Amino acid sequence: MGTLLKCYKPLFSIRFSSFPNSLHSVQLRTHSFNNPKRRNPIRRCFSSLSPSSRPLINGTTLDKMDGNRQPGSPSSEMWLHNTMSKKKELFKPKVEDKVGMYVCGVTAYDLSHIGHARVYVTFDVLYRYLKHLGYEVCYVRNFTDVDDKIIARANELVEDPISLSRRYCDEFIQDMVHLQCLPPSVEPRVSDHMPHIIDMIKQIVDNGYAYRVEGDVFFSVENFPEYGQLSGRKLEDNRAGERVAVDSRKRNPADFALWKSAKEGEPFWESPWGPGRPGWHIECSAMSAAYLGYSFDIHGGGMDLVFPHHENEIAQSCAACKQSNVSYWIHNGFVTVDSEKMSKSLGNFFTIREVINLYHPLALRLFLMGTHYRSPINYSDVLLESASERIFYIYQTLHDCENVLSQHDKGLQESIPPETLNVINKFHNDFSTSMSDDLRTPVVLAALSDPLKTINDLLHTRKGKKQATRIESVAALEKIIRNVLSVLGLMPTSYS
Known part of the structure; x- marks a missing residue:
């Protein structure tokens, strides 16, 4: 993309393919599990249909719905609600006719529930509509395959955490096929991007926004005055321990981990701070920067990610590169059960598999689209x-x-x-x-x-x-x- 910031070297340049229905394969390399010296090639595929190659219906492209549309040129104005500004804004991409979109993916340790389905149906609709308008879209949706929850579940099942996560990534992909969600342009995994995560943490430390405690690295929220700009929280109102226990070694309870020292029986990677693994938030900052640069158009996810995850992403990315900027933060509302958020932690969830065993997958998709994406929807x-x-x-x-x-x-x-x-x-x-x-x-x-x-x-x-x-x-x-x-x-x- 023509205006990517150079604060961080992208993994590679995103190419918006002009090949009809083509899959453009590229080779990435990863540190192997518990062995940073051995690298195995993995494949990622881009699929970015050009406006002239969108699906044909009886020989007619979707563009024919609007006889005045010029191929390759967006056909009309679009307004999106921006969580950052708390209002609807006219959509204007950073690069004319092209859109970079990052959506936070699942933490793969179990089958996905219909709260997840709502997130990815919402952004699939946005992806499809942007393409319909004539934009070429690079859609990046990650998998979290290194995380406390994954490790805990793997220990319960006496299974390798990376292997367990890989299995549930495959199950999630199958769920998305059932729901007719188009595959993203690229689906990066945390375990494949340790060099990029480590490089970003080094930048944050070098810029004075993080500190080391033994083998751990923490982000210092007090060193980032803009902290809270997305959620509207004041620093003194922030809660520590949203995802893990409070650590008394922190300078401020709201500080969060960028790197965690290795513990016995857990996967680890070598780093300048010793063996360990990344914190939850840094992964998305590193992978979005790797594929889209520090400045891109849309960052999305469920409303539960506004704080702390997306708030921390903003802090990390800006600490690594002052010019970091996402134009539109888009969040969908919860799926509720008896007016309570559906979640695995509350145990009140229905998996996508359970629901589509009873109803056609497109009935579930229609149900999810029957309420505006920003409003809560009650499952019944x-x-x-x-x-x-x-x-x-x-x-x-x-x-x-x-x-x-x-x-x-x-x-x-x-x-x-x-x-x-x-x-x-x-x-x-x-x-x-x-x-x-x-x-x-x-x-x-x-x-x-x-x-x-x-x-x-x-x-x-x-x-x-x-x-x-x-x-x-x-x-x-x-x-x-x-x-x-x-x-x-x-x-x-x-x-x-």
Whole structure:
């Protein structure tokens, strides 16, 4: 990207591929588990579709929804709510027509729950819509595979922590496939990026923002006056011990670990401070900088990450490079159960697997999109049943269209009646206006009702069957619905 800051050497330059549906492979190398001298190659794939190569629907690209759109040029303004400013802002990328987006991934020690599903469906919708608007997007979503929780779970199961985490990373990827979340451009893992993490910690120490205590390194929040700018917290209000026990060796209880000295039976890597492993927060600062530079467009995650994780990321990144800047901080609301946040620590969670064993995965995706991404959403069987019935109605209507249109492949006229054109134009306008206004997916899903009802009237009512150019109207309505469903990630491979 043309304006990446040079405070930190990127892992490599991100290339926005112009190859249709291509996977551009690159080789990264990692320190092996407990042996920094042995390096094994791993593969990461970039998949960045150019605007001209987005999915075809009956030979028509999604761009055809807007006849005035120029390929490669974003088609309309978009507004996003920025947690930093606490208001909606017009989206303007740092590099024209290109977007760098980092989303904090899962800590892989168990199957993911539908709170996780909400995060990644939300940012998949954003990813898809940015691509639909004509942006080339580099989407980075990490895996945390070195963490206290992973080590604790591995000890319970008498399993190697890296092996356990790798297994649950694979399970998570399978969940995302079920939910039709597009794969990110790159999915870095902590264990593969120790050199970048160590380099960043050295910069922070050298710049005077961190201190060493025995084999540990802590970030000094008092040395960073801007601490709290994202969450709005005052330093004296911050709670220590959000993820680990309070350490009396800290100069300030709010100081947090950048590097932890090795403990018996735990994975470790060599560093200037002795063998150990990184703290939780530093990983995302290092990996986002490695792939996107210190200055990029969007950083996202669940609302629970605003503090301390994202607050600490900002402090770390700015301490390593003064010009560090993320333009838009985007956070989604919680999934709740009986008005309490769903989480593994509270034991009130349902895994994605449990839910999609009962309901179609796209019914779960529809349920998650039926509430605006920043609002809390309460999980209930009743709401899942409603989403399941709704998704069935949508696909049954399109299945009926498919059957009728397969009998009229030839001889269709170009013109459609004004009343049908009005329905199509209104639906398209509702889609564009709502999605560009901070991804108001509930409005788009509600707007589906009119074109679906019109199709059913044309196919199944006596009055509808008598209308001139009935088949042409059905074909045009089906096309706009399928286009919108594709952008929303709700288009199935088969209606059956």
